[in-house]
Amino acid sequence: xxxxxxxxxxxxxxxxxxxxxxxxxxxxxxxxxxxxxxxxxxxxxxxxxxxxxxxxxxxxxxxxxxxxxxxxxxxxxxxxxxxxxxxxxxxxxxxxxxxxxxxxxxxxxxxxx
Amino acid sequence: xxxxxxxxxxxxxxxxxxxxxxxxxxxxxxxxxxxxxxxxxxxxxxxxxxxxxxxxxxxxxxxxxxxxxxxxxxxxxxxxxxxxxxxxxxxxxxxxxxxxxxxxxxxxxxxxxxxxxxxxxxxxxxxxxxxxxxxxxxxxxxxxxxxxxxxxxxxxxxxxxxxxxxxxx
Numbered sequence: 001x002x003x004x005x006x007x008x009x010x011x012x013x014x015x016x017x018x019x020x021x022x023x024x025x026x027x028x029x030x031x032x033x034x035x036x037x038x039x040x041x042x043x044x045x046x047x048x049x050x051x052x053x054x055x056x057x058x059x060x061x062x063x064x065x066x067x068x069x070x071x072x073x074x075x076x077x078x079x080x081x082x083x084x085x086x087x088x089x090x091x092x093x094x095x096x097x098x099x100x101x102x103x104x105x106x107x108x109x110x111x112x113x
Numbered sequence: 114x115x116x117x118x119x120x121x122x123x124x125x126x127x128x129x130x131x132x133x134x135x136x137x138x139x140x141x142x143x144x145x146x147x148x149x150x151x152x153x154x155x156x157x158x159x160x161x162x163x164x165x166x167x168x169x170x171x172x173x174x175x176x177x178x179x180x181x182x183x184x185x186x187x188x189x190x191x192x193x194x195x196x197x198x199x200x201x202x203x204x205x206x207x208x209x210x211x212x213x214x215x216x217x218x219x220x221x222x223x224x225x226x227x228x229x230x231x232x233x234x235x236x237x238x239x240x241x242x243x244x245x246x247x248x249x250x251x252x253x254x255x256x257x258x259x260x261x262x263x264x265x266x267x268x269x270x271x272x273x274x275x276x277x278x279x280x281x282x
Contacts, residue, residue: 030152033164047166050148051174054141072154073147 005043014052015061016095017041019080019088022062028075029053053078061087117158121149124162131172134183141175182271189267196262200255204228208243212236229254 021027021035032053033046056062061084066074080088129142145165152161165171176182207227215221215236222235229251235242 028151029148030155030164045166046152046164047171047174050145050165050171051178054175055178069151069154073150075151076144076147
């Protein structure tokens with residue numbers, strides 16, 4: 001059985017994951033939540049993702065445009081800006097370095113019985 | 114349809130109260146309404162609202178993304194309004210009390226100073242009246258009585274709060 005996820009751990013990497021998914025394909029808010037679920041973050045709520053989208057847009061890391069929908073009102077689609085893409089690469093590099101370090105440290109700890 | 118609108122607006126009302134510190138929170142509320150409508154077209158309004166979680170928690174999520182805490186001007190306004198209401202009630206109670214006393218004394222005219230305002234009460238067979246003269250003391254009292262709760266309720270000191278990123282550094 002999977003361990004319950006630490007919300008603080010997720011909070012730190014969520015902006016990076018949002019940027020990564022939006023780099024693959026532009027999405028609207030709820031679609032992005034669904035894609036995060038499909039990626040394995042099935043416990044993440046829309047209410048956690050929307051503030052991150054708002055922050056990323058305010059910081060100029062993503063841009064948005066309204067797209068008319070056949071079902072319901074127009075949807076706001078998000079896409080990383082050039083700055084956002086640069087930020088993603090930089091964060092991803094940092095994450096990989098940190099991940100390697102963490103893995104090395106954890107390998108030295110006694111194994112669980 | 115009407116029930117969905119009611120659900121949505123009830124949620125947004127609670128959200129907007131909790132998120133009032135956020136700059137341009139009215140715009141944020143409008144965007145969230147659009148997002149709810151768009152999501153409801155896919156999964157229904159009940160599910161769309163449930164996915165957002167508790168409005169207070171959602172508001173905290175937005176506020177946590179700010180660099181620093183902001184004053185709550187709306188709350189300050191409510192505090193000032195409540196204080197004004199209390200003062201009006203107090204003034205009316207004082208006025209009714211003074212007129213009732215005059216009546217029991219057989220009528221007449223009396224002048225009393227209350228909270229810096231000099232008021233003349235008259236109770237005769239022809240007329241019942243109360244007229245106040247606005248003094249600068251009363252004006253100062255009123256301004257302070259409203260300004261202090263407004264500023265305290267708004268947590269005005271947050272204007273000088275340092276950014277969270279600086280605090281963490």
